[in-house]
Amino acid sequence: MSKRVKSFKYLLIAIVILLLIGLIAYLFPVIKNLSTTEGQIEFKNHVTNMGALGYLALFGLQFAQIFLIVLPGEPIEVLAGMCYGGIGGTLFITISACIISTLIFFLVRKYGKRFVYSFYNKERIEKIENSKLFKNSQKVEWIMIILFIIPGTPKDLLVYIAGLLPLKPLRFIIISTFARLPSVISSTFAGSSLVEGNWKFGVMIYAITFIVVGIIILVINQFDKDKTAEEAMKIMK
Numbered sequence: 381m382s383k384r385v386k387s388f389k390y391l392l393i394a395i396v397i398l399l400l401i402g403l404i405a406y407l408f409p410v411i412k413n414l415s416t417t418e419g420q421i422e423f424k425n426h427v428t429n430m431g432a433l434g435y436l437a438l439f440g441l442q443f444a445q446i447f448l449i450v451l452p453g454e455p456i457e458v459l460a461g462m463c464y465g466g467i468g469g470t471l472f473i474t475i476s477a478c479i480i481s482t483l484i485f486f487l488v489r490k491y492g493k494r495f496v497y498s499f500y501n502k503e504r505i506e507k508i509e510n511s512k513l514f515k516n517s518q519k520v521e522w523i524m525i526i527l528f529i530i531p532g533t534p535k536d537l538l539v540y541i542a543g544l545l546p547l548k549p550l551r552f553i554i555i556s557t558f559a560r561l562p563s564v565i566s567s568t569f570a571g572s573s574l575v576e577g578n579w580k581f582g583v584m585i586y587a588i589t590f591i592v593v594g595i596i597i598l599v600i601n602q603f604d605k606d607k608t609a610e611e612a613m614k615i616m617k
């Protein structure tokens with residue numbers, strides 16, 4: 381099974397590279413002119429002309445970002461905002477992430493650790509899976525919520541790990557979908573504001589998001605007497 385997974389992984393990487401080259405080649409002539417009103421209008425027209433292919437290409441990139449861990453998430457979220465606006469981009473990324481995370485969760489439940497080892501270092505996975513904190517069924521959902529909300533945590537690793545933990549599928553799907561929203565909203569609205577030439581609004585969105593997340597973290601630390609979040613972050617490193 382491991383060889384098949386690795387072959388599938390390399391095939392997807394090749395497809396992603398081709399998608400990236402195609403998107404860059406198609407959009408580069410208009411991306412370089414985004415600072416002008418004419419360039420912004422031309423960019424939107426390019427995306428509109430792509431139709432369903434635009435959605436498929438963007439979904440393919442996000443699939444690679446979560447499934448293969450070869451891309452950071454923020455650029456794809458910004459691109460979604462540039463293509464489909466703040467609200468449209470947020471909806472697209474949220475729905476796509478839900479579909480992909482659900483698929484990975486059930487693949488891990490079916491094939492177990494061997495599937496996860498095809499994508500991540502075995503020692504790192506065992507360190508997380510075997511820790512008393514992540515084995516605690518009463519705390520694991522709370523830990524997942526915290527780690528998905530906090531910026532900079534390896535959310536794609538969390539998706540793989542979740543299938544090995546005492547988590548109910550529906551609860552995980554809800555957590556992994558909605559706890560991403562602060563990061564997704566800030567990136568997609570920033571992308572939308574770039575196309576509109578309103579970079580100040582994008583900066584403001586990022587600032588508000590970081591303030592909100594900061595408040596959430598402060599509240600968590602206030603009530604987290606056992607230092608669960610702090611311990612979970614150390615284990616994930």
